[in-house]
Amino acid sequence: MHLNAATQAARLSTAPMMDWTDSHCRYLHRLMSRQALLYTEMVTAPAITRGDAERFLAYDPAEHPLALQIGGSDPTELAQATRIAAQYGYDEINLNVGCPSDRVQSGCFGAVLMRQPALVADCVKAMQDQTAIEITVKCRIGVDEQDPHEALPRFLDAMLGAGVRRATVHARKAWLEGLSPKQNRDVPPLDYPLIYRMKQAFSDIHLSINGGIATLDEAEAHLAQGMDGVMVGRAAYHTPAEILLDADARIYGAEATSRTAEEIAFAMLPYIDAHLATGGRLNQITRHMLGLFAGRPGARGWKRALSEEAHKDGAGPEVILRALDHVTQHAA
Known part of the structure; x- marks a missing residue:
């Protein structure tokens, strides 16, 4: 596929979800939508560089357009992981700056990196040096005590400076102190208007909105607000037919298929x-x-x-x- 295939597909994407969006899940989802961009589960850079890369990276060719999400914070190791992963022909490689799990904090990657935009920029550049595949970022609006109205534009500005042209923002803060990963998916309030404003302020970045989106109607409403893309997580998993069966016609304008x-x-x-x-x-x-x-x-x-x-x-x-x-x- 040509380089911007994933960008075209990102008008609607399914979120990377640990223990859920494995290759079997993605094959099922691809049968429902030919167009939507599918994401792998997050794979840590060390799992690729020091583990069984084939087990973590292999997939069915039918899954394209397909994005790999990597977790890590060491530019050298991320570069090595990207070099290995690029051989598998993904349409995008995404850096996780949004996952709030304890595992992530102890490994110093995921949402905690919202506090270190310069380090994330170094990571992105190191990854870009290894492949022509587009490197993207998925983040939160902030973590813990950060003011999202300051933290998010500062982060996106650093990403723009690093050459990132596509990002997905989960519209909640991540509370690394006091909330479990499960609570972090529901408890922090959603701030969609902030992401709408970021789209206006960062017109050079293709921005997808994520978090709490439960129906195709809601996805269309976000696109009508000027968002470039919408990422759907749990609803795409728990009610896949409702999200994906009509997506090609409604989101991409493709000829409707009457698949049930x-x-x-x-x-x-x-x-x-x-x-x-x-x-x-x-x-x-x-x-x-x-x-x-x-x-x-x-x-x-x-x-x-x-x-x-x-x-x-x-x-x-x-x-x-x-x-x-x-x-x-x-x-x-």
Whole structure:
């Protein structure tokens, strides 16, 4: 894909989510939207440089356009990780400056780096030196005692100076003292207007807004406010059909496809067969499919059938077909 493919796709993206957005999840999401930009889980730079890079970086080619998110704060190690990752052909490599987990703080990366924009700029430059793939940043509006109205423009100014032309901002502060990672996703108040103002102030940066966006209607509303892109996290995971099935038509103006959630479930069967043939287990894939029929009659039966059956030894596609009966009997 050409270099700006990810920028074009970033009009709507699915957020990097630890333990959720693995390759199986992304394959499912790609069946629903050909256009949306998909992000990997965050992979730490040391995991790439000192671990099993193939395990962390391999993906199905069908997942493009695809962005890799890396965590770290050592420019040298990030450069090395970027050099390795670039060989895998990602459409974007993103630096995490937003994750509030304890693991992240102890490793000095993620949201804590909002306090060190000059260091982040050095990291970005070191990564850019290794590849022509675009290096982007995902951040918060600030951390702890910072005033976001001062911290965020200062951070974005440093990113612009480092050559960053695309960034995603989660519209909440991260409280590294006193809130758990889970609480940091909900408790700090959202400040969408601040990000709208940043878009006006930093017109040279392609800005995506993230945080608390639960529907495609809300995504369209942010785009109407002048945002370049919208990143959806938990809603894209828990209610994927609602977010992704109509995204290509509504967000990108593509010709509408009338694919249904039922058709997506059937389309997953060859992928599941291939996974099982390599010794994989059914529940490694179906755990990402639990919300496929969220909000629809029979959704509870679908979810229960997968939860109770998919983990068993020898479970195969027949589990999917039995689970589908709970949905189709209501649709008849």
